[in-house]
Amino acid sequence: MHRRTVIAGLAVTPFTAAVAQPALAGPLAVSASSRKGATLVIGHRGASGYRPEHTLAAYDLAARMGADFIEPDVVITKDGVLVCRHEPEIGGTTDVAERAEFADRKKTKKLDGVDVTGWWAEDFTLKELKTLYAAERLPAVRQENTLYNKRLRVPTLDEVFQLRAELSRRLGRRIGIYPETKHPTYFKELGLPLEKRLLNLVRKHGLNHPDAPIFVQSFETTNLQQLRRLGLKAPAVQLLSAAGAPYDLVAAGDPRTYADLITPKGLGVIAKYAQGIGPDKNLVIGRTAAGALGKPTELVDNAHGSGLLVHPYTFRAENSFLPSDYRVGAGEADYGRAIDEQIAYLATGIDGLFTDQPDIGVFARSERAAA
């Protein structure tokens, strides 16, 4: 695997110079003209294809590779500080399992109705959490990322907001932030709700206005509506899974599923509180029975018809994440035709994409724009 030499010594991606960076100014009303040329590249968990996810190094690299946005997932500590991890359970992305002093913190908890065993962000104070190191989640697929294990810490969300501002100054362009509230019903039931704390940070960093470079996202629905009631003026995005139902609806006995939310009627409801949707990419272009890339669905057109932006997730270059007809060779960790896959999605009219390899997203966007 020699592919990652592409980022060696990278200061600023060479691909960005030739293509105007997309503007994210003005109201987010979706129109054909406002969408033109504005496809966003969102550094998913940072440049998580090249660095352990949700570390300052991963976010920093994403921006330097040309990402328009960096994407922190947000959980909370015992003492109420928002920190960046993909889920409350931190055993898979830190060295906590090797730390004898925390051995008795290992617990089985019910997370959105499912038993999960491990170590939990909400059982650690920030001071304790800051003694841990980040670790690569997918060492079998991203062995090179393990180079950084035991070298990077878990950032607070406040630190990532600060980094966003610093990167914008340093790179001379506006870098956005795309925070996702993780498991809001779960944290609310623990007495550690995320919403006011998040809104306080959005305000503290001067981003609580409709044209700010921020999208607040969630797989749940109620908390996005609550954030609106609390005073969130910045754009919001409703995430949409390819299966199941938002856990807040499940917990409330509401029978609606994600399949209901992507109907024109469901999209109309979302448009009352959000400016966009973040669907699983298979909802934009499905797969055939054989696992190949299928035909585009009507979701992009329907969402645009409701005035919603469309930012599908997650584009990854390794074969294991690609449609069968975009894989190259047999190695699960080897890269396939990721640029071709992204260009196929860009042709559907999406407004942005989440990717673990922002340099590839920027390249695909450039090639599509030049075609």
Ligand code: G3P
């Ligand atoms: O937030 C978009 C995408 O990141 C959703 O998936 O599980 O990676 O947070 P997840």
Ligand code: CA
């Ligand atoms: Ca996310």
